[in-house]
Amino acid sequence: MFNETTNIVFSNKFNYSIGIILTLVILVLPNHFIQAQSTTDLQIKIQDRASDIQALEKEIQGYQKQIETLNDQATSLASTIKSLELNEKKLAADIKLTENKISAKNIQISTLTSQILSKEDNIGSDRRIIQKSLATMEQFDDRSIIEVFLSGDSLASVSNALDNMVLIQKGLLGQIAKLRTVKADLETNKKATVIAKTELVTLKNQLNSQRKVIASTAAEKNALLKETKQxxxxxxxxxxxxxxxxxxxxxxxxxxxxxxxxxxxxxxxxxxxxxxxxxxxxxxxxxxxxxxxxxxxxxxxxxxxxxxxxxxxxxxxxxxxxxxxxxxxxxxxxxxxxxxxxxxxxxxxxxxxxxxxxxxxxxxxxxxxxxxxxxxxxxxxxxxxxxxxxxxxxxxxxxxxxxxxxxxxxxxxxxxxxxxxxxxxxxxxxxxxxxxxxxx
CATH class of the missing domain: 2.70.70.10 (Glucose Permease (Domain IIA))
Known part of the structure; x- marks a missing residue:
């Protein structure tokens, strides 16, 4: 005969283990909520930058139309100086556009980094839940059906224990599937981060070049005024x-x-x-x-x-x-x-x-x-x-x-x-x- 005290202890441990698993799941949720809030804030910043970029692109198109219209006029000192001034304004807008794109790219990288950290945290939490679930199932599997029946105070408590075990098994499968999805998303985010950082370097190089172009354009205008004596x-x-x-x-x-x-x-x-x-x-x-x-x-x-x-x-x-x-x-x-x-x-x-x-x-x-x-x-x-x-x-x-x-x-x-x-x-x-x- 099994010792009744031992059976009660097993039942209590089993229920306690289930409680720990549920607690782990609940504790993960607030962290997900915080990460979601952080991502939302970054998305708002990205949208703001997108609006600024759109406005600058419209401004640049306006300068481009003025430059093209001016090109139809007869060649004169006045039209040449006017063209240089319009090009300077367009180049200044180009620089602002690139600066906004750099800012947007930095926000994108921050968003991806935040998502990567969140997913890594999720993976850690999922692994702990899976490990605890496996340990509980292993503890349950070590006992025969008769022992399970004898471990309960009543048929209802035994039934609840069996239901809980089924629940753990289903939850375990769900956590494993979730872990696979999160890992795949993590790899996608890491690749996107590498691409975004490469694009950021390109934008910074472009900004440096644009500043050189606008500086040379201003110098050419001054040289022309000096050479022609207006x-x-x-x-x-x-x-x-x-x-x-x-x-x-x-x-x-x-x-x-x-x-x-x-x-x-x-x-x-x-x-x-x-x-x-x-x-x-x-x-x-x-x-x-x-x-x-x-x-x-x-x-x-x-x-x-x-x-x-x-x-x-x-x-x-x-x-x-x-x-x-x-x-x-x-x-x-x-x-x-x-x-x-x-x-x-x-x-x-x-x-x-x-x-x-x-x-x-x-x-x-x-x-x-x-x-x-x-x-x-x-x-x-x-x-x-x-x-x-x-x-x-x-x-x-x-x-x-x-x-x-x-x-x-x-x-x-x-x-x-x-x-x-x-x-x-x-x-x-x-x-x-x-x-x-x-x-x-």
Missing amino acids: SESQFQKILTEKKALQEEFEREVLDYESKLRLGVDPSLLPRSAKGVLSWPLKSLFITQYFGNTPFATANPQLYQGKGHTGIDLRASIGTPVMAALSGTIVGVGNTDLAPKCYSYGKWIMLKHNDGLSTVYGHLSLINVVVGEKVSTGAVIGYSGYSGAVSPPGPRGAHLHFGVFASQGVEIKAIASSKNCRGVIIPIADFKAYLNPMSYL
Whole structure:
């Protein structure tokens, strides 16, 4: 016969164990409520930032429309200064937008971190409940059905004990399923945090670049006012001189390239197809195509009748310029470093692994160095109006995008150049100039 006292003790322990399990479940709930409150507060902050971002994007669009409207006016000192001022305002709004995005990204990371801590806490609580449930079940399994019946004071108490055991078993299965879900959510949150932190670094780099662009734009406005002495006639005289110098260098380049015999093997080039290259800008508006465009044929003094060597994409000052395909930076330069040299301005050349090379001209800022490897879509610079643009000055801001057969292009200086001696630019065999639209 079983000792009655022992049976009563077992029954009490069993009920006590169930009480502990229920207490553990109840204690977890307030913590979940606190975490939910914290997450709600962060969500409100995110929504506030989203509203600020939307307002700034609308403000930037307004400045962009004003800049485009101004570009239709005749070239004058007043319109050029006005364009620079509008671009400064737009760039300042761009900076505020990036700052708000950084703030929103920090809030997102805080939210994810809070959720990760909450889920880790939940996992710990779930494990304790599961361990206690298993211990109780193991204690129950060690006794026979007869012992269970003898351990109770009445049939009702025995029935309750059995019901409680079924309840524990069901709860255990539920806790295990919940634990698996929480673990999966935890991994998702951790991956999202890594992505968010990477995006945060990108935004901070963008902010740093935008501040450099706005500083250079302000400096260019001051330099223009000083150079022209705020005189319209002096401004027009400078434009005429720059155009003549540009034409002179174009003739020098044409003469040099006409003598190149680098050779281009078409079999080493990718087939013409859409999507071989990605667009270098997010917003697309082509202002001039490749080849004998109306502008090219109407201005033989600029293009020597050979046509436009790339495509021009409208881009206000400070627009991010992206790599059209992964590759290695093989050249960067700035023709403006020579006082009377007007060509690409600030430029980047990127060599790809498929036989193509791409060039990005008239930039306001270069973000890469020679030898650097970049991925498709990476921001390598920011658009501007450096070099020879039409119309001259900020109203002519755009991105010149060119595609070469890598085997037929070199980066070098034209030693015989009168005004651009020592300035390096991409120089190509005529056959190496390719139509970008064949690959975009």
